Amino acid sequence: xxxxxxxxxxxxxxxxxxxxxxxxxxxxxxxxxxxxxxxxxxxxxxxxxxxxxxxxxxxxxxxxxxxxxxxxxxxxxxxxxxxxxxxxxxxxxxxxxxxxxxxxxxxxxxxxxxxxxxxxxxxxxxxxxxxxxxxxxxxxxxxxxxxxxxxxxxxxxxxx
Numbered sequence: 001x002x003x004x005x006x007x008x009x010x011x012x013x014x015x016x017x018x019x020x021x022x023x024x025x026x027x028x029x030x031x032x033x034x035x036x037x038x039x040x041x042x043x044x045x046x047x048x049x050x051x052x053x054x055x056x057x058x059x060x061x062x063x064x065x066x067x068x069x070x071x072x073x074x075x076x077x078x079x080x081x082x083x084x085x086x087x088x089x090x091x092x093x094x095x096x097x098x099x100x101x102x103x104x105x106x107x108x109x110x111x112x113x114x115x116x117x118x119x120x121x122x123x124x125x126x127x128x129x130x131x132x133x134x135x136x137x138x139x140x141x142x143x144x145x146x147x148x149x150x151x152x153x154x155x156x157x158x159x160x
Contacts, residue, residue: 047140051078052150061149063140069149070096070135078151079135094122096135101148105131108138 042064049061051073063072074081079096097119100108111119115137123129131150 044142047072047142047145047147049140049144050146050148051076052148053078054151054153065141067140068136069098069133069138069140072140073098073135073149073151094118094134095154097122097132097152098135098138099129099131099150099152100133100138101150102131104144104147104149105133107143107147108133111137 045065047063047065047067049063049069049072051059051061053059059076059078061072061076061078063069063075070079073079073096111133115134118134119129119132123132
C-alpha cells in the first residue's frame with residue numbers, strides 16, 4: 001500500500017517537473033526501503049525444521065512463525081492435508097501425530113489434557129510415546145529454529 005502510494009507520487013512528480021532531482025531521488029529511495037523492510041519481515045518469520053519421513057529420509061521443511069507444524073509438514077507433502085480436515089481437537093483422530101526430539105520437546109509448551117487424551121486414545125498399544133505430539137497443536141516460533149521432527153508411519157486404521 002505504501003509502496004503504491006510512493007510510486008504514484010513519484011510518477012506525478014516526474015510528469016509535473018516541479019520537483020528537483022534530489023526530491024525525486026529521496027522518494028525513490030524511500031519506496032525502495034519500504035519494499036526491502038516488508039520483505040525482511042517475512043524472512044524474519046521463517047522457521048527451518050528437519051523432518052524425518054516414514055522411510056527414514058531427512059528433509060528440510062520451512063514454516064512461518066505462528067503457523068502450525070501440521071501446516072508446514074503438509075506444505076512439504078509429509079502429511080496429507082486432507083487427513084486433517086477438522087480444526088477442533090475434540091474431533092481429532094491423531095493422524096497428524098509427530099515425534100519430536102527430546103531437546104526440542106523442552107522448548108514447547110506442555111501438551112494439553114485434550115492433546116494427551118487424543119494421543120493415548122489413538123496409539124496402538126494405548127501407551128503414550130513421550131515424544132509424540134499433534135502437529136496441529138504445535139505452533140512454530142523462532143525458538144524452534146532447527147527442530148527435528150519424525151513423521152511416523154500411518155497406523156493401519158488411517159490408511160484408506
